[in-house]
Amino acid sequence: MRKNILAAAAVISILSACSRSHTVTVGDGAKVTVETGKGGDDTALHVQGKDGSSMDINTGKTITDYPGDVPLYTGKSAMDMKSGEKNARVVMIQTPDSMEKINTFYKSQLESKGWKVETTLNTDKMVMYKASKENRDLVVQIGTDGGNQSTVNQTLADK
DSSP states (O other): OHHHHHHHHHHHHHHTTTOSEEEEEOTTSOEEEEEEOGGGOOEEEEEEOTTSOEEEEEESSOOOSSOTTSOOOOSEEEEEEEETGGGEEEEEEEESSOHHHHHHHHHHHHHHTTOEEEEEEEOSSEEEEEEEETTEEEEEEEEEOSSSOEEEEEEEEEO
């Protein structure tokens, strides 16, 4: 699957300027579909392995189908990646909000939504939580560039 991702990245750069939707079959039989929105503001990539595994990556879109019991900070989606393996989901969100404001959100929301925080790591430019609920694990990393931009990286997967 990693080879598919690299091939897909190359395909995105070539095809996104040429077409709104295009599918290519790569060397091992995997299919890569690239779709670009109007003006190229958002891009969707779907990789289907010949073994039936799949991965979806979306950028620039509002995340609408995230599990309701998992806290998700609002902001512009820089990446939204889904994988069939362990129902994995990786989300990266960019926001002008401060790291402290985002941290306050996650402190309250994780507990109120029934997540058990197992590990917390704090530094000047990053906060990380590892939490679990039922059969799922969640890792949230909040970072800042020291200026006016914060990033939330969030990984959700079955145990």
